[in-house]
Amino acid sequence: MLPNPHASPKLVTPAMIVTLMFLATVPLWIERIGLYPYLGVEILIWSIYALGFNLLLGYTGLPSFGHGAFFGVGAYAFGLTQFNISTNLWICIVAAIVGSMIVGAVVSLFISHRRGIYYAFMTIAFGQVFWFIAVKAHKITGGEDGLLKIARMPADIGVARFDLSSNTSFYYFVLACFAVMIVALWRLVNSPFGRTLQAIKQNETRATFVGYDVWRFKVAVFTLSAAISGFAGGLFAMAQTSAFPDVMSLHHSGYIVMMTLIGGGLVSFWGPVVGAAAYLLTRDIVGAYTTAWMFWFGMFFVLIVLFKPEGIAGIAIDLKAWWARRRGAAPVVDPVKETGG
Amino acid sequence: MIDLLPHILNGITLGLLFALIALGFMLIVGLMEQINLAHGSLFALGAYIAIVIVGGETVLSPFFGDFFKLMPLAWRYVAALLIAPLVVAIVGMGVEFLMRRTYAKDPLFGLLLTFGIAMVIEEGIRGVWGTRDYVLQVPSSISGGFIFQDLIWSTYRFYAAGFAAVAIGLVWLVIEKTPYGAIIKAGAHDNEMVRALGINLSRLRLIVFAFGTSLAALAGVILAPIWGIRPHMGVDAVIPAFLVIVLGGIGSFWGAVIASLLVGALVGLTGAYASEWSLLSMYLLLIAVTTVRARGLFGKKSVLEV
Numbered sequence: 001m002l003p004n005p006h007a008s009p010k011l012v013t014p015a016m017i018v019t020l021m022f023l024a025t026v027p028l029w030i031e032r033i034g035l036y037p038y039l040g041v042e043i044l045i046w047s048i049y050a051l052g053f054n055l056l057l058g059y060t061g062l063p064s065f066g067h068g069a070f071f072g073v074g075a076y077a078f079g080l081t082q083f084n085i086s087t088n089l090w091i092c093i094v095a096a097i098v099g100s101m102i103v104g105a106v107v108s109l110f111i112s113h114r115r116g117i118y119y120a121f122m123t124i125a126f127g128q129v130f131w132f133i134a135v136k137a138h139k140i141t142g143g144e145d146g147l148l149k150i151a152r153m154p155a156d157i158g159v160a161r162f163d164l165s166s167n168t169s170f171y172y173f174v175l176a177c178f179a180v181m182i183v184a185l186w187r188l189v190n191s192p193f194g195r196t197l198q199a200i201k202q203n204e205t206r207a208t209f210v211g212y213d214v215w216r217f218k219v220a221v222f223t224l225s226a227a228i229s230g231f232a233g234g235l236f237a238m239a240q241t242s243a244f245p246d247v248m249s250l251h252h253s254g255y256i257v258m259m260t261l262i263g264g265g266l267v268s269f270w271g272p273v274v275g276a277a278a279y280l281l282t283r284d285i286v287g288a289y290t291t292a293w294m295f296w297f298g299m300f301f302v303l304i305v306l307f308k309p310e311g312i313a314g315i316a317i318d319l320k321a322w323w324a325r326r327r328g329a330a331p332v333v334d335p336v337k338e339t340g341g
Numbered sequence: 342m343i344d345l346l347p348h349i350l351n352g353i354t355l356g357l358l359f360a361l362i363a364l365g366f367m368l369i370v371g372l373m374e375q376i377n378l379a380h381g382s383l384f385a386l387g388a389y390i391a392i393v394i395v396g397g398e399t400v401l402s403p404f405f406g407d408f409f410k411l412m413p414l415a416w417r418y419v420a421a422l423l424i425a426p427l428v429v430a431i432v433g434m435g436v437e438f439l440m441r442r443t444y445a446k447d448p449l450f451g452l453l454l455t456f457g458i459a460m461v462i463e464e465g466i467r468g469v470w471g472t473r474d475y476v477l478q479v480p481s482s483i484s485g486g487f488i489f490q491d492l493i494w495s496t497y498r499f500y501a502a503g504f505a506a507v508a509i510g511l512v513w514l515v516i517e518k519t520p521y522g523a524i525i526k527a528g529a530h531d532n533e534m535v536r537a538l539g540i541n542l543s544r545l546r547l548i549v550f551a552f553g554t555s556l557a558a559l560a561g562v563i564l565a566p567i568w569g570i571r572p573h574m575g576v577d578a579v580i581p582a583f584l585v586i587v588l589g590g591i592g593s594f595w596g597a598v599i600a601s602l603l604v605g606a607l608v609g610l611t612g613a614y615a616s617e618w619s620l621l622s623m624y625l626l627l628i629a630v631t632t633v634r635a636r637g638l639f640g641k642k643s644v645l646e647v
Contacts, residue, residue: 129621
């Protein structure tokens with residue numbers, strides 16, 4: 001069920017404020033519970049990536065299994081710009097976004113006439129092409145080792161200059177990026193454009209008959225999603241101070257699908273964030289006890305796909321509905337609106 | 342001018358091997374319209390089981406290694422060719438059992454499910470066998486090399502390609518010339534009607550899955566001596582498999598075989614000019630062909646498009 005199209009969506013919802021305020025306190029206590037600020041950085045970056053990915057999977061119903069390519073292109077574009085063109089942070093970030101956007105646009109021209117599994121197949125093939133180039137083009141990308149010694153430049157915003165070399169200051173920088181992304185994406189998915197994407201997800205043929213040029217929307221959303229992935233990739237290059245082909249492999253492209261699905265990207269705006277956090281926390285917490293953490297995470301993923309494709313967010317929605325029923329109130333079933341507002 | 346004959350020959354043997362890997366994947370996708378991304382991991386599992394039998398690795402229990410070491414190498418190799426597919430077929434039946442829940446849904450769920458299963462199997466392999474590389478011994482009669490036109494050729498490679506050709510022929514016979522094949526094909530075409538005729542469709546699907554996955558294991562055993570055995574090998578195998586299926590057209594047996602040979606020959610030929618980059622050519626070929634022909638070379642309409 002779509003939200004009322006006449007009600008203009010709020011730019012900032014209470015859920016956003018609470019989430020961002022909570023995230024702002026993370027560096028204050030994360031070390032006390034045995035974790036480290038860098039984990040927070042990683043969770044935010046992968047959340048941005050997953051949110052961008054979910055525009056395709058969750059909102060438009062397009063399964064991309066090669067999204068690592070754009071994340072990787074962003075990371076390489078960031079590094080290469082820093083080495084060869086400019087050491088200004090903003091220029092490098094724009095290069096990461098524009099670089100992956102161009103690559104995404106070219107790929108989307110080839111695949112946007114496809115549907116369903118064929119779409120997934122084509123994205124796998126393109127993902128492999130870029131991964132392969134990243135591994136083999138030693139002179140540009142540094143091959144298997146990747147680009148090393150990428151610096152975290154200071155963020156210069158005219159009136160002030162922030163040094164990002166410590167993980168805590170970098171965390172706040174990434175948090176600011178995350179906040180911008182959340183607001184922008186929330187606006188986007190509640191705009192007429194976002195509604196059209198959801199119509200395409202429900203039934204592509206029907207969307208065509210209603211008069212939408214579905215192909216253009218598919219190109220646009222893929223390009224946008226690639227650009228956001230590239231942005232996350234650029235931040236990741238800063239976080240890791242390097243860019244390497246591993247993130248472009250089929251495995252990593254699959255991990256982003258897993259995160260998005262486990263978190264509940266199919267039914268909730270916040271699903272990808274929940275999923276990225278779940279994935280990375282499992283890696284660190286379960287990984288501390290057993291090297292086979294991926295085995296257990298994979299099992300969990302299989303169970304989610306089989307029994308609850310709506311993911312963690314879906315479980316939360318069910319619990320909420322159950323609680324409402326218990327109190328005798330009519331259940332409210334409007335997941336997107338509800339988790340956002 | 343480079344002498345291209347060796348490259349073409351290498352390419353054709355490679356193509357036959359790709360076809361062998363793709364065979365099981367092809368059966369499952371062609372007859373059931375289900376994508377089994379775990380195919381690569383089951384391929385790897387087959388190779389690892391072969392290591393236990395042939396290599397006498399005392400991995401799971403000293404009993405296995407010691408028991409098989411009593412036999413000569415050739416016997417052990419043949420035993421691996423028989424036992425690995427059987428064990429993997431049982432695992433494959435388990436996969437099918439889980440997959441049943443996704444049949445009525447969007448094909449995407451089958452893809453996601455088997456991706457998860459692939460990960461679990463791969464991590465399971467890492468847990469049991471570790472991350473190190475293994476080498477599968479082969480009997481002396483099919484190992485070594487021979488000299489032809491002043492070049493050294495690997496005997497095993499030709500043996501494997503021959504084996505692949507025979508396997509392709511046998512699978513074709515099963516599908517086209519036996520009543521079972523007719524039922525399986527009918528099940529893919531119109532499962533309501535097949536059910537109405539009193540045929541147990543869920544058992545049929547279980548059998549197809551077991552057959553398809555055992556072919557994955559067989560390919561794993563055959564290819565292990567050529568590619569080496571490491572946990573990552575599953576991905577290296579599933580990618581060419583899916584590629585030749587899409588290129589040949591989903592649902593077309595000979596389409597996939599021809600696509601395999603085409604891809605193999607292309608990789609072999611480009612290897613003559615840029616050996617580092619030759620594998621890239623197959624992806625580019627796929628993109629070029631599917632841009633013009635959405636369903637691949639010989640594809641038919643399929644539910645997977647919706």
